[in-house]
Amino acid sequence: MKHCEAYDRAPWSNQYERPFDPEDVAPGFENLPALIRDASSSWPDQLAFTTCMPNGMNGSLSFGDVEAMSDAFAAYLREELGLEAGTRVAVQMPNCLSFPVAAFGVLKAGCVLVNTNPLYTAPEMRHQFRDSGAEVVVILDMFLDKLEAVIEETPVRHVVVASVAQWFPRVVRGILKGVLRYWNRVIPDTDLTATPINQALRTGRHHLNEKEIDVSRYTSEVGHDSPAVLQYTGGTTGVSKGALLTHGNLLVNMRQLDLISQGYLEPGRDCVLTALPMYHIFAFTVNLLLFYHHGGRNVLVPSPRPIQNCQRAIENYPINWITGVNTLYNALLHEEWFNIYPPRTIKVALAGGTALHQSVSERWLDTVGCPIVEGYGLTESSPLLCFNPINRARPDSIGIPAPGTRVRLVDEAGACVPAGEAGELVARGPQVMSGYWNRPEETEATVKDGWLHTGDIAVMDEDGYFRIVDRKKDMVLVSGFNVYPNEVEDCLATMDAVHEAAVVGVPDPESGEQVWAYVVPRAEALTEADLAAHCKANLAGYKRPRRFIFREELPKTPVGKVLRKELRDEAHRAAAPATAAEELAGQGEG
Amino acid sequence: METEMVSALEERLLAILMVLIMLGMGASLTFKDFRIALRHPQAVGIGFASQYLFMPMIAFGLAQAFQLSGPQTIGLILMGCVPGGTTSNIFAYFSRSVLSLSILMTICSTIAAFFMVPLVMEIYTRDLDESLRIPATNIAAILFILLIPTAIGMWLRKRNANAGAVTELIGGVLGILVILFLLVTWVPRNWQLLIDTHPGVYGSAILLGLCGFLIGYLFSRSLKLDPRKARTVSLETGIQNGPLAILIVWLTFDGVLRDEVTVIPIMYSLFIVINSTIITFFYRARSIREELARDQAKVEPARNTRN
Numbered sequence: 001m002k003h004c005e006a007y008d009r010a011p012w013s014n015q016y017e018r019p020f021d022p023e024d025v026a027p028g029f030e031n032l033p034a035l036i037r038d039a040s041s042s043w044p045d046q047l048a049f050t051t052c053m054p055n056g057m058n059g060s061l062s063f064g065d066v067e068a069m070s071d072a073f074a075a076y077l078r079e080e081l082g083l084e085a086g087t088r089v090a091v092q093m094p095n096c097l098s099f100p101v102a103a104f105g106v107l108k109a110g111c112v113l114v115n116t117n118p119l120y121t122a123p124e125m126r127h128q129f130r131d132s133g134a135e136v137v138v139i140l141d142m143f144l145d146k147l148e149a150v151i152e153e154t155p156v157r158h159v160v161v162a163s164v165a166q167w168f169p170r171v172v173r174g175i176l177k178g179v180l181r182y183w184n185r186v187i188p189d190t191d192l193t194a195t196p197i198n199q200a201l202r203t204g205r206h207h208l209n210e211k212e213i214d215v216s217r218y219t220s221e222v223g224h225d226s227p228a229v230l231q232y233t234g235g236t237t238g239v240s241k242g243a244l245l246t247h248g249n250l251l252v253n254m255r256q257l258d259l260i261s262q263g264y265l266e267p268g269r270d271c272v273l274t275a276l277p278m279y280h281i282f283a284f285t286v287n288l289l290l291f292y293h294h295g296g297r298n299v300l301v302p303s304p305r306p307i308q309n310c311q312r313a314i315e316n317y318p319i320n321w322i323t324g325v326n327t328l329y330n331a332l333l334h335e336e337w338f339n340i341y342p343p344r345t346i347k348v349a350l351a352g353g354t355a356l357h358q359s360v361s362e363r364w365l366d367t368v369g370c371p372i373v374e375g376y377g378l379t380e381s382s383p384l385l386c387f388n389p390i391n392r393a394r395p396d397s398i399g400i401p402a403p404g405t406r407v408r409l410v411d412e413a414g415a416c417v418p419a420g421e422a423g424e425l426v427a428r429g430p431q432v433m434s435g436y437w438n439r440p441e442e443t444e445a446t447v448k449d450g451w452l453h454t455g456d457i458a459v460m461d462e463d464g465y466f467r468i469v470d471r472k473k474d475m476v477l478v479s480g481f482n483v484y485p486n487e488v489e490d491c492l493a494t495m496d497a498v499h500e501a502a503v504v505g506v507p508d509p510e511s512g513e514q515v516w517a518y519v520v521p522r523a524e525a526l527t528e529a530d531l532a533a534h535c536k537a538n539l540a541g542y543k544r545p546r547r548f549i550f551r552e553e554l555p556k557t558p559v560g561k562v563l564r565k566e567l568r569d570e571a572h573r574a575a576a577p578a579t580a581a582e583e584l585a586g587q588g589e590g
Numbered sequence: 591m592e593t594e595m596v597s598a599l600e601e602r603l604l605a606i607l608m609v610l611i612m613l614g615m616g617a618s619l620t621f622k623d624f625r626i627a628l629r630h631p632q633a634v635g636i637g638f639a640s641q642y643l644f645m646p647m648i649a650f651g652l653a654q655a656f657q658l659s660g661p662q663t664i665g666l667i668l669m670g671c672v673p674g675g676t677t678s679n680i681f682a683y684f685s686r687s688v689l690s691l692s693i694l695m696t697i698c699s700t701i702a703a704f705f706m707v708p709l710v711m712e713i714y715t716r717d718l719d720e721s722l723r724i725p726a727t728n729i730a731a732i733l734f735i736l737l738i739p740t741a742i743g744m745w746l747r748k749r750n751a752n753a754g755a756v757t758e759l760i761g762g763v764l765g766i767l768v769i770l771f772l773l774v775t776w777v778p779r780n781w782q783l784l785i786d787t788h789p790g791v792y793g794s795a796i797l798l799g800l801c802g803f804l805i806g807y808l809f810s811r812s813l814k815l816d817p818r819k820a821r822t823v824s825l826e827t828g829i830q831n832g833p834l835a836i837l838i839v840w841l842t843f844d845g846v847l848r849d850e851v852t853v854i855p856i857m858y859s860l861f862i863v864i865n866s867t868i869i870t871f872f873y874r875a876r877s878i879r880e881e882l883a884r885d886q887a888k889v890e891p892a893r894n895t896r897n
Contacts, residue, residue: 052751055755055758056747056751056752056754056755057751057752057755057756058751058752168752169752171756172752172755172756175756175759183684308690312751315620315622316751336626337622337623337626340622340625340626340629341622341626
């Protein structure tokens with residue numbers, strides 16, 4: 001533990017806007033519903049959410065609307081369905097107006113929100129609903145058929161259904177629904193009994209009036225340690241498990257976000273582009289909770305793919321904040337409309353989720369005129385752990401630990417590595433989850449003595465800025481040298497003819513592993529020789545990819561992280577076709 | 591029994607519908623889209639070439655091949671010269687083509703129509719009898735007047751995105767409704783005329799659209815556009831603004847001559863709906879097949895967050 005001192009004296013602490021005071025990092029509110037209520041009463045008539053469809057059709061809800069509707073939804077859950085505090089309620093929707101109403105309603109009812117990816121397949125839904133024990137699902141009509149296929153095998157008792165055009169002006173809603181149902185045929189016919197969300201709200205409102213209920217009493221027992229959200233994540237071990245985030249975790253994390261964005265958040269005046277899905281922890285905490293808290297307007301894009309779906313949202317609204325991941329920014333920068341009319345009103349672009357490539361960050365600064373500020377965090381930490389001070393973001397760095405967060409870099413044995421050397425980033429702070437839902441072993445493997453093990457390899461500079469070199473499991477070992485895929489990808493991405501690239505390691509009998517690169521070309525003329533020449537000029541021999549594979553696109557997670565694992569599996573199969581064939585033959589005989 | 595082929599009421603109704611259609615077209619895009627299009631001449635260029643080079647040429651060739659009469663030739667060539675219809679945008683949407691490209695091509699060809707249609711008409715009809723020719727100023731005036739609702743539509747879009755999108759849709763649907771309207775009012779009254787009409791007239795009215803689809807596709811493929819864009823150009827080239835051609839004819843000619851000239855634009859309009867619908871289903875199937883193939887190649891995000 002001799003090197004821990006280098007981290008524990010917090011060399012980054014003089015980088016904060018103001019000296020760190022533990023008092024600053026306090027939840028501020030009793031629970032999340034109290035914070036929501038505070039915001040709703042401060043800006044009742046201002047618009048809180050606007051959903052913008054790819055053709056510009058849109059619908060909005062004011063803070064007052066959201067307050068009244070989520071109250072009604074909470075009453076529906078408690079009075080009509082008879083749920084108790086702590087019951088899990090899954091919300092499975094892309095970005096749309098129903099999302100905040102349902103999510104806030106669940107929290108106000110004192111229930112636990114289970115954020116669920118709407119793109120899940122039926123078996124994945126079954127796993128998540130069973131694991132979380134969700135009794136109610138709020139889902140979009142488009143995905144009802146998948147739910148129907150597995151609902152019998154889950155604890156789900158009630159289904160509430162919404163449409164993507166929910167609460168749009170009547171004519172627009174009719175047109176959108178008609179097109180989705182009759183032409184695109186994406187709304188399946190099912191026999192599932194489901195309550196339309198509007199009807200649920202009517203019922204809830206009826207209960208509220210009838211019994212003169214004060215919704216805040218549902219959460220009178222809910223405090224900082226009470227569970228608020230079950231956020232599912234693959235984590236490092238593969239099995240999808242629910243990180244249990246408490247009201248305190250989320251409230252403190254928002255407070256930490258406040259502290260680092262002082263002077264940039266203007267209460268009641270900001271407008272944030274929410275193209276990342278709110279069921280993901282990044283947009284959930286930052287866009288949904290933080291901007292609602294400060295009276296900001298969320299412009300919701302239901303699906304940012306293709307990226308052109310964001311065009312009308314960016315054109316039609318005075319967006320001044322944007323959150324995204326590397327791939328989103330990269331995609332925007334490759335759009336003609338974005339380059340010709342970049343939104344000059346943007347003052348802060350936040351990036352997280354995955355390493356931000358240097359080339360993307362530079363092009364963004366050139367095009368939009370504001371830097372992309374990179375932060376770092378995990379589902380398990382609500383999510384923010386580290387951030388770059390907004391006005392002096394350091395390129396290629398995740399910045400410094402958020403106020404109130406301790407960070408160390410450790411080796412395999414768990415001992416601190418000397419400052420300046422690479423080690424696994426571990427962190428502890430009030431935003432770190434209390435554990436995985438019903439998985440004590442997994443929790444123990446991830447949170448050891450209160451330290452969250454991130455699985456990311458980082459180095460610390462002298463002044464306390466951290467730099468992620470790569471995911472532990474993505475590292476490639478070539479003849480004993482560590483190759484960090486990020487570095488090679490970044491090098492490839494600096495070529496104009498390269499749209500994006502992903503680098504993986506495959507087994508090699510001589511060097512242990514060799515580097516392969518999957519490349520999405522932007523120019524058709526790009527050849528392997530060009531790529532090899534570029535790498536030769538910029539990378540040491542052992543880092544250079546031995547094979548280049550051209551692709552139309554790369555596999556990605558819903559937020560747009562490149563799935564290196566998929567590519568690695570594929571590369572492994574391709575690298576050892578003979579072995580694979582033998583295995584198959586063997587199986588056939590057996 | 592001699593009935594006037596077109597009543598004054600119909601003429602006025604068509605003019606009003608035309609204004610609404612153009613309003614919808616204007617509402618389909620923003621000023622920014624338009625400026626971007628001008629900065630990016632490739633799509634506009636291809637649209638221009640297929641619209642004002644190939645279509646009139648096809649029309650002229652068909653008129654020669656089927657040895658059409660003077661009035662019929664005028665009708666066919668006018669049909670070939672008029673800009674793309676807003677209906678093409680609806681078909682582009684339903685066939686999963688590139689909607690934005692379709693809209694851009696329509697709008698560019700419509701604005702250019704102001705000087706291109708009189709010019710191209712002049713070139714292809716200069717050998718015809720003076721009494722048959724449509725005065726260039728006449729065409730220009732109609733097209734100019736129609737630019738006003740287009741501009742209002744663009745303004746509406748800017749003011750209110752919802753109103754704009756709804757207007758756009760209504761404009762597109764009206765384009766088809768006009769044709770259905772002709773089908774139920776005009777066709778029964780002119781049944782005899784249709785029976786007497788030479789098969790060559792039918793042939794040329796049908797082939798104009800089909801050749802447009804084919805040549806638009808081949809032309810854009812030869813310029814290395816991807817299949818999806820090529821399908822968009824194809825639809826855009828084949829689908830002309832039928833109601834506009836009919837309106838120009840009605841506002842230019844009278845009596846029997848008017849009936850004769852109108853035959854081809856009307857027939858074209860009727861058949862293009864059928865042809866486009868078939869092509870749309872075909873293109874849609876191709877698009878879906880391509881999308882599926884792409885999905886197969888990549889791995890869907892949700893499926894690999896765990897194993």
